[in-house]
Amino acid sequence: MKFDAYIQKSKENCANIHGLKPEEIPFLKVSLATEQLEARKRQFEPIRVIIQQFMKKILAYTSETPTLVVATDGEGYVLDIHGDKKINEIVEGLGITKGVRFAEKDVGTNSVSLALTYGEPVQLIGNDHYHHFFEEMACFSAPFSYGDAKGTISLMTTKEYASHFYLGLLSSAVDTIEREMKVQLQNERFHLMNQVLMGATPLGIVMTNQFGEIQEMNESAERITGLLESELKGKNIRVIPELEFLIWQVLEDKRKLENKEVIFLQSEKACLLDVTPLFDRLNQFIGVFAQFRDMQSYYDLQKRVIQSEKLSAIGKLGAGFAHEIRNPLTSIIGLTQLMDELPHEKQREYRQIILSELERMRHLVDQFVMLGKAQASQRKPENLEKLIQDTVCLMKSYARVHQVNLHYQTAISDPNVSIDASQIKQVLINFIKNAIEAQPDGGNVQISLHPDTTSMTVKIIDEGPGMSQQIVDQLGTPFISTKEDGLGMGLAISLDLIKAHDGTYTIHSKESGGTTVEFTLPV
Ligand SMILES: Nc1ncnc2c1ncn2[C@@H]1O[C@H](COP(=O)(O)OP(=O)(O)OP(=O)(O)O)[C@@H](O)[C@H]1O
Ligand SMILES: [Mg+2]
The missing domain is CATH 3.30.450.40 (GAF domain)
Known part of the structure; x- marks a missing residue:
């Protein structure tokens, strides 16, 4: 031995x-x-x-x-x-x-x-x-x-x-x-790695156990929520009211949630939140992992893009706009020159015409100026019919330059919808502008409004060649454009704005040509 x-x-x-x-x-x-x-x-x-x-x-x-x-x-x-x-x-x-x-x-x-x-x-x-x-x-x-x-x-x-x-x-x-x-x-x-990963990421991370008690919270989460981990550790997720509801939903359903929008009150930061249930090796539910990314910078960028898109739209509309104003101006100048030589009653009649021409110009200028202003989103009951009429009026000159006729005829009894008028106007302009631009050799654009009990649908139909499959596949993706001077932002912004109004949309191009853009807003 x-x-x-x-x-x-x-x-x-x-x-x-x-x-x-x-x-x-x-x-x-x-x-x-x-x-x-x-x-x-x-x-x-x-x-x-x-x-x-x-x-x-x-x-x-x-x-x-x-x-x-x-x-x-x-x-x-x-x-x-x-x-x-x-x-x-x-x-x-x-x-x-x-x-x-x-x-x-x-x-x-x-x-x-x-x-x-x-x-x-x-x-x-x-x-x-x-x-x-x-x-x-x-x-x-x-x-x-x-x-x-x-x-x-x-x-x-x-x-x-x-x-x-x-x-x-x-x-x-x-x-x-x-x-x-x-x-x-x-x-x-692992702990070290965790710390490095959790510490370095701009994502806010909060983890709870199966009882909804906070176990871990990284620095980004502290920054975004404006709360301190040391004060929250071990406490019920209730202490972060913005997360409470969604985290409890996962604690109960044990099913993943993704891309939920959350706004943190203290920091006023808008975030997209994912909540994932956690299971151990024996498949026992042990808690949830919540991560949220600060979308503020994204939204700021989007706002800036919307603004620059508006400005570029104004630039493009400008040529037609000048044209539109030149007509009444010419008649005003002509009438004014004639005035002195005319009898008194005629003068009155001419003055009336001049006034109404001026009135029309002021309306156009007003609409134009409004376009350029950045406005905070504000929903209130608005007359959608009037909004479409105004927009069509604004776009008429642009259409004329392209030899396109805009048709809008709808008379409905209660055209009120709760919307942010300037945003929906932006949507209308983008769609109508696309419809006009789709017909470089002229054509027609039909715009119509269809009320339903709980919603209202706007249809914009053009006679252009329709959208290519490639565009349809990427519908709503920014910066996709087939136009030489196109930003490719029109659709992306419009679809976003419709979604923000809890609305829906369909865009359909026929093989033989012609595109129908349809969007529905809840009343
Ligand atoms: N009515 C339409 N008919 C045919 N193609 C269209 C229509 N509307 C949009 N498209 C296609 O979708 C693309 C993206 O449209 P979008 O409005 O987003 O950008 P754009 O018009 O190119 O540029 P802009 O930023 O100036 O609007 C267009 O370039 C065009 O190819
Ligand atoms: Mg466009």
Whole structure:
């Protein structure tokens, strides 16, 4: 048996090298000062905590037996001792305290030194020891190593209680400790990675357990919500009212939610929120993971694009607009020149015509100026029929330049719809402009309004070539344009605005040509 060989060699060392006498009473030497001991212990954190747990567990297993459990470092220095009272005598007799060292040259053949030398679990029972003093003792030691930290865990009892079972117990304890340490190290790495990932991302992240209690919240989440993790940890998600409802929905349904719009009151930030249920390896529901991205900058950009789109529309409409104004201006100038030579009644009649021409011009200018103004979205009941008429009137000159006729004829009794007039006007302009631009050689655009009990539908039908499949596939994607001077923003913005009004739309091109754009707004 290999133990016999180890023991034999050690005993020879004791006699020949260390000059020890078997009949002497060995005594462990205290060789570490308190500070040195503390320094060594610190090196063993956090493994010491795990070892202590195991030492206590081993003691609990062997509660009927006088047992001493000792942990040493890689040089045999005792870092921790746990034992029951029954073994006190031995402890005192030997002088085993923290800081003493199990060394072959002092205490002769001992299990700690052998385990460290050979890197294997070792048992010494009775006369296996060199000194007669130990002949009633049974000692078991198992070495462990974890990174730089090496050491042993040993169990000592009296010979009558000795059992091979103890060596097995120690070996598996050490195995478990090493495994546990690996897991801890991995967890630490995960934790670090988590921190880096969670810390670096601009996404706000909030995690709760299955009871909806906040477990984790990253810096971005603090910035966006205006709340502090340290104050919210462990509290119910209720403390973030903007998230409460949607997170509870996932806590209850355990189904993912995506792209929900949330506006945080404190920071006034508009975000898109995803909430994902979390399951452990056994598929048990353990909580939710919520992430939200700040959409403010996106919305700001969108606003700016809408504004520049408006301006570009104004630029394009400008040419036609000048044309539109030139006609009444010409007649006003002509009439004014004629005025002096005319009889009094005629003058009155002419003045009337001049006034109404001026009135028409002012209306056009008003409409035009309104277009350029950035306005906050505000929904209120508006006369949709009037809005379409105004827009058609505004677009007439643009249509004329393209030799396109705009037709609008609808008379409905209650044309009121709750909308943001300037936004819907923008939608109408974009659609009508596209319909006109689709017919460079002239044609017709039919615009009509169709009321329903709960909604109103606007149809814009042109006689152009229709949309290509490529455009249809990318409908609503910004910056897709087939026109030389097109921004490709018209449809994207219009479809967004319709959605913002809880409306729906269909765009349909026939093979033979002609496109029908239809959008419906709830009343
Ligand atoms: N009525 C239509 N008939 C045919 N094609 C159309 C029609 N409306 C839109 N399209 C196609 O869809 C594309 C995108 O339209 P959108 O209004 O978004 O941008 P655009 O008109 O090119 O540029 P702008 O930003 O000036 O509006 C157009 O370039 C055109 O190819
Ligand atoms: Mg367009």
